[in-house]
Amino acid sequence: MSKTKVLLVGSGGVGTIGAYSLEYAGKSEVTVVVRSDYDIVKEKGYEIDSCDYGIIKSFKPTNLVNSIEAAKEFGPFEFIVITTKNLPDVFKIEELIQPVVTKDSAIILIQNGIEIGAPILEAYPENIVLSGVQMIGSSNRNGKILHTIKDSVKIGYFENKNLPLDVQKAACEKFVELYKTDKNHCEYDEDVKFTRWRKLVYNATFNPLCALTDTDSGRMELFGGVDTVIRDGMKEVLKVAKSDGVDLPEDIMEFMIRSDDGVYYAPSMQVDYQKGNYMELEVICGNALRIAQKNKIDTPVLSLIYNLLRVLQMKIKEAKGAIVVPKERPIPSPSMI
Amino acid sequence: MSKTKVLLVGSGGVGTIGAYSLEYAGKSEVTVVVRSDYDIVKEKGYEIDSCDYGIIKSFKPTNLVNSIEAAKEFGPFEFIVITTKNLPDVFKIEELIQPVVTKDSAIILIQNGIEIGAPILEAYPENIVLSGVQMIGSSNRNGKILHTIKDSVKIGYFENKNLPLDVQKAACEKFVELYKTDKNHCEYDEDVKFTRWRKLVYNATFNPLCALTDTDSGRMELFGGVDTVIRDGMKEVLKVAKSDGVDLPEDIMEFMIRSDDGVYYAPSMQVDYQKGNYMELEVICGNALRIAQKNKIDTPVLSLIYNLLRVLQMKIKEAKGAIVVPKERPIPSPSMI
Numbered sequence: 001m002s003k004t005k006v007l008l009v010g011s012g013g014v015g016t017i018g019a020y021s022l023e024y025a026g027k028s029e030v031t032v033v034v035r036s037d038y039d040i041v042k043e044k045g046y047e048i049d050s051c052d053y054g055i056i057k058s059f060k061p062t063n064l065v066n067s068i069e070a071a072k073e074f075g076p077f078e079f080i081v082i083t084t085k086n087l088p089d090v091f092k093i094e095e096l097i098q099p100v101v102t103k104d105s106a107i108i109l110i111q112n113g114i115e116i117g118a119p120i121l122e123a124y125p126e127n128i129v130l131s132g133v134q135m136i137g138s139s140n141r142n143g144k145i146l147h148t149i150k151d152s153v154k155i156g157y158f159e160n161k162n163l164p165l166d167v168q169k170a171a172c173e174k175f176v177e178l179y180k181t182d183k184n185h186c187e188y189d190e191d192v193k194f195t196r197w198r199k200l201v202y203n204a205t206f207n208p209l210c211a212l213t214d215t216d217s218g219r220m221e222l223f224g225g226v227d228t229v230i231r232d233g234m235k236e237v238l239k240v241a242k243s244d245g246v247d248l249p250e251d252i253m254e255f256m257i258r259s260d261d262g263v264y265y266a267p268s269m270q271v272d273y274q275k276g277n278y279m280e281l282e283v284i285c286g287n288a289l290r291i292a293q294k295n296k297i298d299t300p301v302l303s304l305i306y307n308l309l310r311v312l313q314m315k316i317k318e319a320k321g322a323i324v325v326p327k328e329r330p331i332p333s334p335s336m337i
Numbered sequence: 338m339s340k341t342k343v344l345l346v347g348s349g350g351v352g353t354i355g356a357y358s359l360e361y362a363g364k365s366e367v368t369v370v371v372r373s374d375y376d377i378v379k380e381k382g383y384e385i386d387s388c389d390y391g392i393i394k395s396f397k398p399t400n401l402v403n404s405i406e407a408a409k410e411f412g413p414f415e416f417i418v419i420t421t422k423n424l425p426d427v428f429k430i431e432e433l434i435q436p437v438v439t440k441d442s443a444i445i446l447i448q449n450g451i452e453i454g455a456p457i458l459e460a461y462p463e464n465i466v467l468s469g470v471q472m473i474g475s476s477n478r479n480g481k482i483l484h485t486i487k488d489s490v491k492i493g494y495f496e497n498k499n500l501p502l503d504v505q506k507a508a509c510e511k512f513v514e515l516y517k518t519d520k521n522h523c524e525y526d527e528d529v530k531f532t533r534w535r536k537l538v539y540n541a542t543f544n545p546l547c548a549l550t551d552t553d554s555g556r557m558e559l560f561g562g563v564d565t566v567i568r569d570g571m572k573e574v575l576k577v578a579k580s581d582g583v584d585l586p587e588d589i590m591e592f593m594i595r596s597d598d599g600v601y602y603a604p605s606m607q608v609d610y611q612k613g614n615y616m617e618l619e620v621i622c623g624n625a626l627r628i629a630q631k632n633k634i635d636t637p638v639l640s641l642i643y644n645l646l647r648v649l650q651m652k653i654k655e656a657k658g659a660i661v662v663p664k665e666r667p668i669p670s671p672s673m674i
Contacts, residue, residue: 212549213648218666223651228644261668300637307565311550314560329555331598 003029004178007077007100008061009068010084011037013138016046016145018083018110018179019061020053025181031063031074038066040143050138050147052183068099076102079175081132086111086283089313090322094123101127106171110134110153112268113283114200114244115291117158128171129158133195152185156192197241198248202256203284204302205233207269208309211279218264226257233301240288240302243295273312276319281309340366341515344414344437345398346405347421348374350475353383353482355420355447355516356398357390362518368400368411375403377480387475387484389520405436413439416512418469423448423620426650427659431460438464443508447471447490449605450620451537451581452628454495465508466495470532489522493529534578535585539593540621541639542570544606545646548616555601563594570638577625577639580632610649613656618646 006028008019015032022028034041045058063074071077080097086109097107101124109116110132120129137149155176157168172188180186189195206217209229213220220226234253241248269279285306292299317323343365345356352369359365371378382395400411408414417434423446434444438461446453447469457466474486492513494505509525517523526532543554546566550557557563571590578585606616622643629636654660 209645213645213652215648215652219652219655219662220648221669222662222667223648225644225648228647229641258668260666262666264662264666301641304566304638304641307562308546308550310565311552311557311560311562315550315552315556318556325556325559325601329597329599329601330559331595332558 003027004079004174005029005031005075005077006079006081006178007031007033007071007075008081008083009033009097010082011041011140012083013140013145013147014110014134014136015081015083016048016059016140017050017052017136017138017147017151018081020046020048020050020056020059021151021179021181021184021186022081023059023061024053024183025178027178028079029063029074030061031065031071031077032061033065033068033071035066037140037143038064044143046143046145048145048147050145051149052147052151052181068096071100075100077105079108079178080105081108081110083110085278085280086113086116087278087280088119089282089286090278092119094119098123103127106130106175108132108155108175109158111283112199112203112280113287114196115287116283121158121160125160125162127160128163128168129160130168130172130175131156131158131192131196133189133192133199150184153179154187154189154192154195155179156189156195193244194246194248197237197244197246198252200241200284200288201234201237201248201252202259203267204237204288205230205305206256207267208279208281208285208305209233210267211269211273211312212305212308214270214274216264216266216270217260221257229301230257233305236292236297236299236302237288240292240295240297240299243297244291269309273316276316278316278320279309279313281306281313285309340364341416341511342366342368342412342414343416343418343515344368344370344408344412345418345420346370346434347419348378348477349420350477350482350484351447351471351473352418352420353385353396353477354387354389354473354475354484354488355418357383357385357387357393357396358488358516358518358521358523359418360396360398361390361520362515364515365416366400366411367398368402368408368414369398370402370405370408372403374477374480375401381480383480383482385482385484387482388486389484389488389518405433408437412437414442416445416515417442418445418447420447422615422617423450423453424615424617425456426619427615429456431457435460440464443467443512445469445492445512446495448620449536449540449617450624451533452624453620458495458497462497462499464497465500465505466497467505467509467512468493468495468529468533470526470529470536487521490516491524491526491529491532492516493526493532530581531583531585534574534581534583535589537578537621537625538571538574538585538589539596540604541574541625542567542642543593544604545616545618545622545642546570547604548606548610548649549642549645551607551611553601553603553607554597558594566638567594570642573629573634573636573639574625577629577632577634577636580634581628606646610653613653615653615657616646616650618643618650622646
């Protein structure tokens with residue numbers, strides 16, 4: 001049986017474990033796009049310390065490239081797996097992958113957020129777009145991967161109304177077969193939209209509020225933020241999910257609040273903010289709010305959180321030189337507003 | 338005419354200019370309580386660079402002491418002027434000044450916030466308590482005072498129902514006479530409660546939100562925070578003020594938003610947060626909210642701001658060692674909540 005050609009874009013801590021899993025399962029020929037660590041990984045491979053796979057001194061995927069353009073020679077790809085951060089206010093995934101998408105590519109977003117399939121389906125209305133919701137803890141420091149929380153992925157599809165459902169489901173099942181190993185957990189999820197909203201109960205509240213206050217989830221609770229703000233935000237997430245056709249059980253809130261018990265956990269957005277990295281604000285908070293607005297759901301807490309996080313994101317953009325703040329503070333004219 | 342004995346507590350950038358003004362006016366014998374800079378000021382005096390008074394190489398008030406207790410030998414004081422930060426969640430002013438309050442002392446709070454007279458009147462129901470609302474920019478670095486924004490103070494009284502109003506008004510007018518110079522601005526304010534609420538329109542919005550996002554007022558506007566959050570917060574301040582009997586004009590909001598025009602201004606709470614100092618959260622945000630609750634005014638924006646700022650204040654307390662966070666994250670039991 002010939003191997004399936006899989007392209008993986010976004011080889012940080014999470015993506016590298018994904019690439020390793022695909023290679024380990026043995027059914028894929030994996031091409032990985034690596035940006036900043038390309039030279040070091042090309043030479044030495046990834047050094048992996050994984051709770052699932054143990055110590056791997058040097059992991060080199062079958063093909064390693066430093067750009068999407070360079071990946072083309074190893075295509076066409078049956079699966080294009082996206083494990084980058086999803087930052088539509090910084091770059092568009094649909095534009096990034098344009099050179100490698102063919103009519104037979106299934107695009108898989110293993111990423112945070114809600115409603116993230118929409119722009120991909122709009123750009124590629126004839127393609128299958130899969131939705132991967134992952135639980136994992138893994139970080140990358142200059143090609144050294146520290147994988148601490150076991151990999152568990154649920155795979156479903158963002159429904160493409162131009163394609164038969166059974167074809168979309170079959171793509172999910174095929175990808176599960178490619179990804180699943182004896183060490184990780186990967187399964188088809190027939191209600192992955194539920195799973196995405198479920199994860200958002202944590203991600204749309206703890207993530208931005210821990211970033212905003214630069215406080216881990218444990219202190220957030222000890223210092224009163226869980227009782228005074230997080231719970232109210234979670235209630236709003238449940239209301240918005242319901243307006244989007246997803247009925248989350250009430251007790252999911254308490255489950256999420258207790259999910260970091262025992263540790264002072266810094267959610268990804270807090271870590272991003274501390275490091276001066278962009279935060280996945282738009283796909284986690286912004287998209288939920290846009291659904292709320294469309295469905296006329298009142299979200300005072302989530303709206304305020306989003307608006308303040310946007311200020312932080314702009315600060316990060318300024319620090320990265322992506323925007324320039326005038327030396328002299330401008331007095332806004334109607335045309336500026 | 339013998340001089341009036343005045344005690345000044347809180348000799349930072351603002352208090353030192355106050356002490357200097359009282360001495361400069363020549364009608365007071367000023368005793369100043371200095372804590373951290375006592376040794377250096379005792380030896381060298383304050384070095385002042387003032388937009389009102391010019392360069393003063395060495396200013397020593399008539400009496401300099403390092404504690405309230407030590408001040409007693411220079412009393413009794415007709416006026417006790419408080420220019421410390423007002424931090425009821427850290428220390429109580431009414432307890433701090435207890436050793437020097439006599440039945441004839443008028444206590445003057447030249448401090449931010451709303452409803453700050455109440456605990457003083459409760460502790461000293463027979464005393465006059467005055468309300469000073471000040472506009473000034475002045476900072477202190479190890480006894481070096483840099484005074485950059487002209488001193489302007491309005492003096493009224495927190496009404497003490499146990500005393501005749503004309504006596505309370507006379508105390509205001511006497512203090513204005515003591516404080517007023519040809520360089521500063523100081524006047525009796527017959528509606529100082531209005532003036533306090535007016536100042537709070539800025540202080541209860543820009544101050545906490547600039548602290549929370551660590552963003553100056555100029556960037557707050559450029560990055561969208563003024564249009565999305567500050568204005569809504571200001572509207573709530575106006576509603577709460579109205580419920581407290583103070584009818585602020587709508588256009589005060591635009592006036593406050595434009596008040597820092599031309600500069601990227603870091604409000605005091607942001608500066609405090611950056612320096613790891615306590616923020617005047619309770620008197621600015623907390624008291625406004627308590628009035629809102631009492632009067633059943635809905636304040637979703639101000640409530641959320643307050644609850645998040647409390648998390649920051651707790652972080653500061655932890656950093657200062659005022660609270661200890663358990664090494665292992667505790668799982669809350671009902672008794673902890």
